Amino acid sequence: MFRPKTRYVALPSPRAGVGEEVDRLTCPKCDTSLEPARLSAALGVCYRCGYHFRLRAPERIAMLVEPGSFKEEDLGITAKDVLGFKDSQPYSKRIEQSRASTGANEAVSWGEAVLAGHRIVIVCLDFAFMGGSMGAATGEKITNGIERALDSRLPLLIISASGGARMQEGMLSLMQMAKTAAALGRLGGAGMPYISLLTDPTMGGVTASFASLADVILAEPGAMIGFAGSRVIQQATYETLPDGFQTAEFLWQHGMIDLVVPRPELPAVIRQLLDLYTRDGFHSDFELKGQARAAAQAAAPTHP
């Protein structure tokens, strides 16, 4: 199996000490030295080889929604060290470090926003905060977002970037899988559309809960998506993993996602989906048909 070794150099790993200065100037895939201004104008996509750099949640949201339309909720909800968990350092300290280095209180941001004229609920995970892992506070914010979509009858867009469940919160973290899935079950039952965008990486308990439960699943090119990590699989099975194993393209070939969408095309693709899946766009059309039907019924002779 071959995968470029430098693939994850772009952003710090969950253990590497979140928030350390990231050298965004060298593309980890093609090794080209990139001009920051040009890279940023290209939405964080290498203008030489198309490598998609990871984005922070605020960057991601700003890229998709109409300027100034995002109203963030639950800013005060933050992770708590309920178990008193300690590995090489206490979890409480890790939380503080993550908060300081990312400027965020949790690994997810959500709120209502306007995208191409559609009012939606947008939920965006942030890999920079403890690897985007899902703890109790993360799951709570995601579920609040899903419930808002349900209560306000708005379409839902969730953007995932996560290593999976947050180990430092033990079973409280695992149960967020059930919580988010249960909420999505209700959303689906109410007929509200849910679009899931999988970005690099989306793994473990996040893939096995809300991220894969959408009506339409999109992914960014080259994103690593799966359940078990490739290292774990190799240790357990000694299997030789095929080239491109667990990439977005691999999952598309296996029928797990609907489309791999390069970042610059995301706004247009999501707009098209919102137009199709919400009736707002066709509202006047439906009304006209309804009136025509009523008129036809009125004109038709009634049966005795």
Place this chain on the structure above:
Amino acid sequence: MTDNGSLAAATWEQVELARHPDRPYALDYIHALFSNFFELHGDRLYGDDHAIIGGPAAFDQRTVMVIAQQKGRTTAERAMRNFGMANPEGYRKALRLIRQAERFQFPIIAFVDTSGAFPGAGAEERGIAWAIAENLVALAGARTPIVTLVLGEGGSGGALGIGVGDRLLMMEHSIYSVAMPEACASILWRDIARKVEAADALKLTAADLKRMGLADEIVPEPPGGAHNDYGVAADAAGAALRRHLAELEAVELDRLVEQRYQRYRRIGAT
């Protein structure tokens, strides 16, 4: 040894008991508790997974739908059961049984006993994460009572994939964890040898889950563990299942499903 060290050692003993090779497995409980168990096979999509078994069975005067993770005892059976680690087919067979249980109004009894879903290339290709996620939704919304009993190991999303329900019962020496201690040690400490510390930090014993309000009841085991007397362990499990099922069957279905939603909704709520 420090106090912390001896506490960690005590936790590790629980892990080893939960994995004891002579511990009764799902089929031992099924044969002791139910009559007329009829095993259904296959997910109707790809294959039959022997790590997850299930089907209708008679329990007192009613039919229940049993869904269970099954480990093997002999070398051959262990291989056949894939060490209790299910592929997507196992979860999709379980989904088929969940839908059937709803249609026929059979209460669901789920026996959890797995170190996790199978980490294999084929499992990934066939959407193991998708299969588990679908089951979470199906179980959360199923219009029939569901009681989950953890027999030995409850490992991660692989356990949760048949483990969402109205009640969570745990055998006294069972464990339930977001990740197995070895995996956790390898990820957080980058050293699998730290599994004992990891097990302690994860708070994975039945007593821990009861304390956190996640488990509803701990089912007592015979002295030394369930492997010492299958009959005593099965009797205790049967009594607990009977009691919880009777309570749930008295609840009107809309309310039952709403209570189940709130049960998970409040975990980690601020």
